[in-house]
Amino acid sequence: MTLSRQLADLVMQTPEIDNKDVINAAKRGVIDFFAASLHAINEKETMKIKQWIIDEGGTPKAWLLGHKTKATAAQAALLNGFQAHLLDYDDVHADVRGHPSAVILSALFASIDLTSADKIYGRRFLTAYVIGIEIMARLGQALNPSHYIRGWHSTATLGGIAAVAAICYLHRYDFLRQAFALAATQAAGLRVIFGTPIKPLHAGLAAQTAIRSIALLQNGLTADCDFLDPQKGFIAVYGEKGSELLLDNWGSEWKINNPGLWFKSYSYCSAAAYVADAANLLFKQHQFELQQIERIDLIFSPQGDSALIYPRPKFNRQGRFSAEYIAVKSLLGEPLDFTVFDDEPVSPHITALIEKCKRSYYEEKQSQRFAAVKVRLKNDEFFQQRIEHPQGSPKNPYSDQALYHKLAEAVKDETLAHQLFEDIYDFPDHEIKTFINKYLIRL
């Protein structure tokens, strides 16, 4: 039996999950997804995609989350995935080296045909989501770090494959092995495009790939092939290692819970959160003046900065992927809110300090991921902070209350936010279309 058939069987035979911790982790993921998405619905980039969807037309069946309207499933997947990841405010998973929920939940919601009468229950939905994360994280482990380092954007390359698993599970489709192959042969996304709106588009495209793959199979097209073929399959082409661990201990624990999702309260790359937290501590303790600073060292565990492709950013939007930009702004106590990352050139005083930054690497015995910021002043004093677990990362998680706060800020209406929060917590025993129809015109 081929590896891909075994994997498809494992997925499809997974019982709906009862474990409270796992279900709780999934609920938190859904809440964070809503917060990240709703925060981005009125962004001008979101409006451009929406305008395209309106121009294109089509039979409306799926929820355009936050837009009080429906669109085709493929369109909904694209827009929902795009807006969920637009502000880089959505969750991250260490094994994925990317953003799983923007793709998987966008695809899952888009897969629900609001014109059909089928009932879909929340526990199955949450289990489908857990499975999607699982596939994405296991593929990430099989491919990384070489895949990511070569230049691939794992959110994009792994997201579609993970999302077809989630969709097939949710709707009990019997063609997952073929859906894997069809999604794998469309897997794409380059990191060179980070710092443009195409990075968030990757999440939408991956979700759309999943929807399109499922639709084509539903219409009778076939994709009878082993996408994990050892010579020419997905992992052989996109990676270096083998796929031995893909099947091991399926269901004994779940990646959504261990190592767990990383939630964000900021709109820059999570790889920069280490230096942000370190620099923040230094700012709180010292409040440096710009003129005092002689040199700033940014020290990473090996490859800890590979997502941070702009050591010398020219535009603020590139600052999302610049350790130097984030560290310097944090050191000076300047805001790093959503409005910062615009298309304007980086201010000269920030650029001047960025020029004083130097990256270096240090491998610790435990291969613990960390970053440190070391500031040397002109009077030869120096100060250092080191961070292993930035705020929001799995070992330093946000409370439910902080998550609620993130949601309420995005929803803007306290009563509605509270209701949405409660309804997501009640997910397991409720019907999803009832939920969607309740919020379709209210969010």
Added chain:
Amino acid sequence: MTLSRQLADLVMQTPEIDNKDVINAAKRGVIDFFAASLHAINEKETMKIKQWIIDEGGTPKAWLLGHKTKATAAQAALLNGFQAHLLDYDDVHADVRGHPSAVILSALFASIDLTSADKIYGRRFLTAYVIGIEIMARLGQALNPSHYIRGWHSTATLGGIAAVAAICYLHRYDFLRQAFALAATQAAGLRVIFGTPIKPLHAGLAAQTAIRSIALLQNGLTADCDFLDPQKGFIAVYGEKGSELLLDNWGSEWKINNPGLWFKSYSYCSAAAYVADAANLLFKQHQFELQQIERIDLIFSPQGDSALIYPRPKFNRQGRFSAEYIAVKSLLGEPLDFTVFDDEPVSPHITALIEKCKRSYYEEKQSQRFAAVKVRLKNDEFFQQRIEHPQGSPKNPYSDQALYHKLAEAVKDETLAHQLFEDIYDFPDHEIKTFINKYLIRL
């Protein structure tokens, strides 16, 4: 100035082509594209995609070639590309190591908004097509053979990038550099899926990627990045070599003419055409009986068989990519027409002879691509034929009359085929929408 900006500038500044040989090569490409496409419009696989398009709906703007109707540009690109490549009856280009016209012409036709009043002339259209082939072939040279050998399907991975160049040139869009980046970050397609309907779907997906990239940029999304970045760009990630030759001697001669397109009169992979022609000669000379044959050697220049991934095909549809299947059927004088490559198991008498086939490789001084078939009989006699230039390949081309015959067979109506042939030959001075509207309800 980045490499991608230079390439985009070269494309956009290309004068419309006057050279008769080049324009003639482009016309022949268009005729072959119509023949391959129209041959496939009633296939059951085509109908499945068409049904999906009908279900999905949308504002009809672009020509669904051969279906007497319009669809959205993205849908038209998908269906047109799919049907053009469905029977593996469409053209091939050695530098591409794949099928350029199915992608480029499908995308070009889909890019023409039939609801707009803009006039588009045939010479610009043919020049756009020549440019598309040029980009695809130059990218192919930069990446291959390692790209193809690793497991990529060049038709899919290079097609979208080539097609955005053609579309931007045709419509004089000023964002080609960004379109390159947007298409490159969606480039995908694995050879492991050969022998399923997803191989032809790759051509449709690549054309659709081009259309979607253009539409997103038209709606104001930006993709400001160098897709040829030496570290993390397209060629660095998808290949091994550099991109030095991409810009050299632009416009001094054109790849569509030298080495030229390879047209097919059969529905299997062109890599198998060498053994087909050799085995055909052997059949004509000897008419072997099945029982006489002791052993069949298939001898290739190095990597000459890498597209032929089924040494032991189980189903007839896999025979399209099996040197053994094609050689054995040809040796026995059995038909290899469109109806052969179905989902049925390979007949036992063919399988028995396939078991006697052995592939080997021989590198000649000139690195001339070739294949030879050597049949050894049980009485120890042996017979051999060697082919360097199969029928239809650039150095052994079909006559215009043969191309007309291919078109007429697909159109099924002599008068209409004749008119279409003439109108394509008159392309350079005619308006394209007038042409499309003439054939929209007639083909």
